Amino acid sequence: MKIVDAQIQTERTSLKRPFKTAVRTAFDIQSLIVKITLENGITGYGSGVATEKVTGDSLSGMKNILEQLLFPSILGKEIENIAENEMIIQTSCIGNTSAKAALSIALYDAYAKLLKVPLFQIFGGRTNSLINDMTISLNEPDEMVHDAIKAVEQGFSILKIKVGNDPQKDLERIQAIYDHLGDNIVLRIDANQGWSAKEAIKIIGEFESRNFPIEFIEQPVPQWDFDGLKFVRERVNIPIMADESVYSAKDAIKIVNKKAADLINIKLMKTGSLLEACKIASIAETAGIPCMIGCMMESSLSVLAAAHLAVAHPNIKKVDLDSPLWLNDHKVDRYFRNSQIHLEEIPGIGFHPVSQ
Structure with a gap:
């Protein structure tokens, strides 16, 4: 056709x-x-x-x-x-x-x-539902605590905390959130390339000494610094995730060969392709590296496409697809219900952004 x-x-x-x-x-x-x-x-x-x-x-x-x-x-x-x-x-x-x-x-x-068929069946889909996290935007500690408490009240048990512009302030942010929510939540820390390798080791060491419930640290160093990523990973116990360092399957191979990360974050806006995203997940799978699928602050349509791949590929173990929950767009309420993502079993992605 x-x-x-x-x-x-x-x-x-x-x-x-x-x-x-x-x-x-x-x-x-x-x-x-x-x-x-x-x-x-x-x-x-x-x-x-x-x-x-x-x-x-x-x-x-x-x-x-x-x-x-x-x-x-x-x-x-x-x-x-x-x-x-x-x-x-x-x-x-x-x-x-x-x-x-x-x-x-x-x-x-x-x-x-x-x-x-639904898109997820094209990739060998195994389910049609996911558990989502909620991102806590980078702000002053009090405001981040407020946002974290609100997210938990809405049913989220996994929070992704944005940090990276000031290591000492970042420590205060995490401590404040932990003081209010304790061990009842899982924290994902995203530095967005904001630290040097040495800064990362120091602050992650502090996180470890305070026993924060941190699942992983995402992209602690600049995207080009594969050696710095490896340097950090070898000197801390909390798992390190590569995000901006991985745009393509070739980047994933580089991460695998260097043993530079414990996890990889896949985003369609970086890969440029659903097929390329699938390749990254499979390459990582052969090396025993689990993947997460994430998103930019982007439209509900592209996030839903990412969700279809997430439910299909066995090595995509985690999702960070909360962008639609930030948008003034009620058309996706039936797909994104607080921490739940539910894909309908209808042909394609199942969502039309414009009138046909």
């Missing part, structure tokens, strides 16, 4: 409250929606988000690369040749992973609809 049309629409969605990390503060998100149409009228939707501070993609750049290069490369192709189409997209240009991800998601949505 040939792909006969591809279109773009932009979408701006406000956040319920500002989202702060060590690298940026977001008040809303700007998404680019891709719609492809097959010759029998079936449509597939995908989306990508502009995150200049992470992937380097801007909304105008995404639009240009899709219209001028990526769309022409797949128009007229058979949707059934999904792996070949993915390869065409990935080799059409360097980078531009958010734009590539939007088109990849749309292709898989249409392909699953053609086969009349």
Whole structure:
């Protein structure tokens, strides 16, 4: 079944409250929606988000690369040749992973609809539900405590704490949250590349001495510093997760060969492809490295696509897909219910961001 049309629409969605990390503060998100149409009228939707501070993609750049290069490369192709189409997209240009991800998601949505199965079954799905975490945005300790308590009251038992702009202040933040919530929660600490290797070892040592209930430390050092990541991992007991250091399957192989991380965080906006994300999870699986699938502050459509892969791949053991809970977007309430993610057993991703 040939792909006969591809279109773009932009979408701006406000956040319920500002989202702060060590690298940026977001008040809303700007998404680019891709719609492809097959010759029998079936449509597939995908989306990508502009995150200049992470992937380097801007909304105008995404639009240009899709219209001028990526769309022409797949128009007229058979949707059934999904792996070949993915390869065409990935080799059409360097980078531009958010734009590539939007088109990849749309292709898989249409392909699953053609086969009349949920997307997760394309990847060998095993369930259709997940337990989500809630991110606590980077703020002053009192405000972070307030947000953490509120999340627990909503039913979350896993909190992802954003830190990374001041090691001593970060320690105060975690201590304040722990003082109020104790051992009844699991903490995931995300430094967003905010520490040097030596700073990371020092502060993680403090975390360990205080017996905080920390599941892992995510990306403590800059993304390019694979040796620093390995240096930290070898000198602390809390597991270390690579996030921004892993964009591709080749990066995953580098992590495996260097023994630089205990876990890997996969994000579609980094991989540019559902298939590439699946490859990363499988490479990590062969090395005994569990994966988490996460998201940027991005649209509900792309997060749902990530959730479909998460329920299917046996090595994706953890999820961090709370972005839709930050958005003023009630269309996804039936999928994201506090800490529960539930995927409906209907063809494709099961969500249309725009009117058909």
